[in-house]
Amino acid sequence: MPWDARRPGGGADGGPDGAGTARSQAQKQCRKSSFAFYQAVRDLLPVWLLEDMRASEAFHWDERGRATAYSPSEALLYALVHDHQAYAHYLLATFPRSALAPPSAGFRCCAAPGPHVALAVRYNRVGVLRRILRAVRDFPAEERVRLLDRRGCSRVEGGGTALHVACELARPECLFLLLGHGASLGLCDAGGFTPLELLLRQLARDAGAGPVAGAPAAADPGELRQRRLLLLDLLALYTPTEAAGPARRELLADRLRWQRLLGEDKFQWLAGLAPPSLFVRAMQVLVTTISPSRFPEALEELPLPPFLQPLDLTGKG
Template sequence: MPWDVGEQHCEGRSDYKSEKRCQRTSFAFYQAVRDQLPAWLLEDMRVMEVFHWEDDGRAHSFTPSEALLYALVHDHQAYARYLLTRYSVAALDAPSRSFRCCQASGAPHLSVAVRYDRVMILKMIMTSVKDFPAEGERRGFLDRRGACPHDADGGKTAVHLACDLLRPECLLLLLGHGACPYLGDGAGNTPLDSLLHLIGQGPAHVSAHVSADVRRRQVCLGYLLLFMPKLHFQLKQQLLLKPEQWQSLVGTEAFHWLAGVSPPSLFVKAMQTLVRSIPAERLDCLPGFLKPIDFPL
């Protein structure tokens, strides 16, 4: 078989033939996941038949964590479910160096799920996150920033990325399972700053595409503010300098809250209490009039 490479054949970076064989097996596995082959077959390949080449000059089998990244990219929900059920939080470990830009990078599963908008697999990951043995580990995973300066997501949490890319369903899942809404990037910009920056740009013209984009901004802002009892962001001064413009963008009530002129409404306070008192899995089952805060943009 083309992926039949033993460790004894992959010793030393000078073994060009073995390295090329490893590249072929890696691509074979990539294609198999892309083609949505059955989970049992993919797992047999991963465990026994495919290898990838590492910087130590040796061939290595794919880990469950690396296989899950492939499942995320290609939205192979059945294989993702198998990996997370079989290996639980071990499937969320940091991948090997060949899967990361630099050594400082951690487990990228949340960022990949948000970037590719894999809502169903993200729900599975959130269920597995509960199996972390310590609260600190769970929170560390949810709030991990992209550490690599070469990465477009460097310095940003998954929540921040969900706001940048306008992924409201991903954002609700992350916040509902305890991800922090306040953490800023390397420049100190919070997720709320990113959303307000997008809202402040405003559409040059109205079209079906722009209208959908504006609605996603609206929904993301509503979800984010539901999980922020205290507002932390840098753009407050800009709001105060152009009050009429921002009131037209976010609505008078939301503007007064963001500018610190008045507290949130009783409805908002009630909703903040509600989202803290029901399981995260039930948040997307709320009636339409309760999700999210419907700030007019």
């Protein structure tokens, strides 16, 4: 480290003034090196250079008041934000566990597991999300579930899972990847809504006059609605029974509007008034037979319906 805030007494004279000066200088140097690393990832510099910086030059000031090297987990957060796919792939391939471990307190707002899955969904990093899900295939089942079903901070993320984020921001590719790897549909966010219930609320809001929370300002309302309907179709593939609880009551309370929004067949099934069509049931069986260890690679072997074919699960589109 080119500076040291932990010298005896903190400074050359060993007194409190020297300690304060040394600490202030160390923090200043730390901020400079931290920003340099951030810029390097943002500018998509080569992986070897970023790793050299992370290992020997870049430090951040941690919660214990010490200059600390960036962990693979913290470096992956930067790679996700700036879509540095090569660096993200390297970190996940080389340090799969530590790259997905919780970052230090300065990089998160609560003690929840690592936020990488939800962050990949929020920024729509389909390629990196696919790499993350590939990396967790070898994790113990309990650890894999904990990462996939992580609940976000109630203040910042509404206490929702990555599935909630995908439904809120209309990310069908991310949603499909998460569902195929076993993310749970039954968990509620801080408001008590499952991903399906949240999506129905978003559809109802789309049908009204107000703006949709979380949607880009320039988003075409018709296109956004189509993406939400696609999300609903994807959720239907992994929902063996009708919508339960509040969602079903909401559908039945305003039948005419929901029949118009969803179509008669989908409304009847979600409201529990009729079983799903044979086509939907057949697709449920086909899709759910794919093991997470072969998802989404095995999709090419399935006779996919048209509404699934436009999905780009590679992250290159």
